[in-house]
Amino acid sequence: YEAPYSPYDFTDKNSFAYETVLKRWPIILTNIIDTIYRRNHDFSLAIAEKDPSGEDMRITQATIDEGKAIIERIGKLKYEMARDRPLEPIQDDGEPQVEIYNTELTKLTEQGKGSWFQVPWLFSECFLYRLLRSYFVQSTHWKSYDPFLLQKQDTFKKSSRAIFQLATTMHELERDKEKLAADPANLNVIFKEMIQICLWGNATDLSMLTHLSHDDIQNLQSVGRDAQAARSEYILTDDQDKVWSHITGLKDGQVDFVLDNAGFELFTDFVFADFLVTYTPYVSKVVFHPKLLPWFVSDVTPPDFKSAISSLLSPAFFPPESEAQTTAHEQSEGAIPTPSERPESRTHLREMVTRWAGYLENGVFALSVPIDTPLGASDIKANFWTLPYPYWNMAELGPEVYNGLKNSGLVIFKGDLNFRKLTGDVRWPAWTPFREALGPLAGSFPILSLRTNKADVVVAVDKEKADKLDKSGEHWRYNGK
Numbered sequence: 079y080e081a082p083y084s085p086y087d088f089t090d091k092n093s094f095a096y097e098t099v100l101k102r103w104p105i106i107l108t109n110i111i112d113t114i115y116r117r118n119h120d121f122s123l124a125i126a127e128k129d130p131s132g133e134d135m136r137i138t139q140a141t142i143d144e145g146k147a148i149i150e151r152i153g154k155l156k157y158e159m160a161r162d163r164p165l166e167p168i169q170d171d172g173e174p175q176v177e178i179y180n181t182e183l184t185k186l187t188e189q190g191k192g193s194w195f196q197v198p199w200l201f202s203e204c205f206l207y208r209l210l211r212s213y214f215v216q217s218t219h220w221k222s223y224d225p226f227l228l229q230k231q232d233t234f235k236k237s238s239r240a241i242f243q244l245a246t247t248m249h250e251l252e253r254d255k256e257k258l259a260a261d262p263a264n265l266n267v268i269f270k271e272m273i274q275i276c277l278w279g280n281a282t283d284l285s286m287l288t289h290l291s292h293d294d295i296q297n298l299q300s301v302g303r304d305a306q307a308a309r310s311e312y313i314l315t316d317d318q319d320k321v322w323s324h325i326t327g328l329k330d331g332q333v334d335f336v337l338d339n340a341g342f343e344l345f346t347d348f349v350f351a352d353f354l355v356t357y358t359p360y361v362s363k364v365v366f367h368p369k370l371l372p373w374f375v376s377d378v379t380p381p382d383f384k385s386a387i388s389s390l391l392s393p394a395f396f397p398p399e400s401e402a403q404t405t406a407h408e409q410s411e412g413a414i415p416t417p418s419e420r421p422e423s424r425t426h427l428r429e430m431v432t433r434w435a436g437y438l439e440n441g442v443f444a445l446s447v448p449i450d451t452p453l454g455a456s457d458i459k460a461n462f463w464t465l466p467y468p469y470w471n472m473a474e475l476g477p478e479v480y481n482g483l484k485n486s487g488l489v490i491f492k493g494d495l496n497f498r499k500l501t502g503d504v505r506w507p508a509w510t511p512f513r514e515a516l517g518p519l520a521g522s523f524p525i526l527s528l529r530t531n532k533a534d535v536v537v538a539v540d541k542e543k544a545d546k547l548d549k550s551g552e553h554w555r556y557n558g559k
């Protein structure tokens with residue numbers, strides 16, 4: 079399929095694409111270097127302090143040396159990127175997709191688009207994460223290391239307020255279950271809250287952390303009714319009613335989540351999924367689709383998925399409220415602070431997550447791959463999500479995935495990157511109908527995209543609205559709001 083518009087690339091200096099290659103990627107790469115450096119430092123201390131046996135010492139010293147070599151490669155990558163040098167082909171590391179990526183790179187190089195400022199954005203960003211993966215896989219001691227893991231877990235811990243608050247909301251829902259069931263209109267109201275929580279959960283992915291402060295994040299995560307209402311004016315395309323009428327037409331249906339980010343967003347995905355299976359008669363199974371390699375900083379991998387449940391169930395994972403940070407915004411502006419943790423919230427959280435764990439055990443919830451799947455595994459279906467391709471040609475490029483989704487009652491694509499792939503990341507006019515932007519994928523299975531805008535591509539927005547926003551000077555296409 080050939081779209082009538084060209085893909086976003088780095089040639090327009092006013093685009094977010096340009097800011098990405100110029101500023102955001104170098105920061106992301108520097109953060110990885112820092113993480114490895116700190117880990118190496120810990121290893122050095124361990125050697126000095128514990129004076130381990132010769133064998134351990136050998137492993138640890140080798141680990142440090144390999145860590146240094148990876149730092150060097152990432153440093154070189156940063157250098158080449160900043161100078162618009164050609165992308166280096168991915169070395170054969172024994173994991174899937176090397177050939178696919180390199181073949182595409184060769185094609186682009188033949189068109190004179192093989193260097194860091196000339197490649198299309200979508201392709202090069204996917205390439206970058208696969209290339210980084212290869213650096214780790216080619217080592218002995220860092221093979222299964224996820225350079226974003228600490229960052230993911232750390233930010234998850236900092237989401238405790240919103241998490242406890244949501245747990246209590248869900249507990250109250252449980253209490254009113256019978257009253258709710260008596261009138262389907264009630265369910266519709268709650269559906270809207272749940273789907274919006276799931277939408278705004280996407281506002282806080284970590285690849286954006288390079289320009290959002292911790293305060294910004296906490297503000298985006300506030301989940302109270304007022305906060306939701308205040309944000310509803312930010313919803314540019316709202317098909318909630320259509321979605322609800324579609325869902326109410328299902329009977330014991332299956333819903334698929336093509337996941338985006340770990341931590342808080344995944345938590346909100348679980349909450350929405352829980353609502354669908356626990357409170358409605360329409361859905362009886364939810365399948366979650368992860369990425370099999372560290373991807374766009376914060377995307378969910380199988381280890382992230384597994385540890386989300388155990389972290390949420392661990393009494394020690396979230397710091398006590400007394401240690402949770404008050405945001406600078408709350409301190410300086412005299413703003414009304416988010417309601418603090420209620421003592422019973424921890425019980426509510428345990429209650430809810432125990433239900434999820436049960437669902438995972440009895441198959442009501444399922445990960446699309448075995449939950450112990452290691453990073454880099456060659457699962458033909460799951461690997462589709464880390465290809466550099468738009469989803470237009472899913473039927474040909476990922477027939478296994480396509481056939482697996484064909485009978486789904488609803489496929490929910492979470493987040494910005496999925497949206498970019500659904501629309502091919504090309505320069506559609508903002509008022510292009512969503513269906514048109516989907517190309518040949520339209521009509522294959524019911525699709526819902528829940529996305530906060532973090533890239534230049536936009537579709538399905540009224541022309542008048544889009545023009546007004548473009549004129550406003552606000553970075554509405556990518557400020558995540």
Ligand code: F6P
Pocket residue numbers: 094098203280283284285286338339374492493494495496498532533556
């Ligand atoms: O725009 C920033 C960015 O890194 C995009 O390149 C990417 O599409 C997006 O963030 C990732 O966001 P999400 O986690 O919502 O897919």
Ligand code: MG
Pocket residue numbers: 283338339374376377493495
């Ligand atoms: Mg993401």
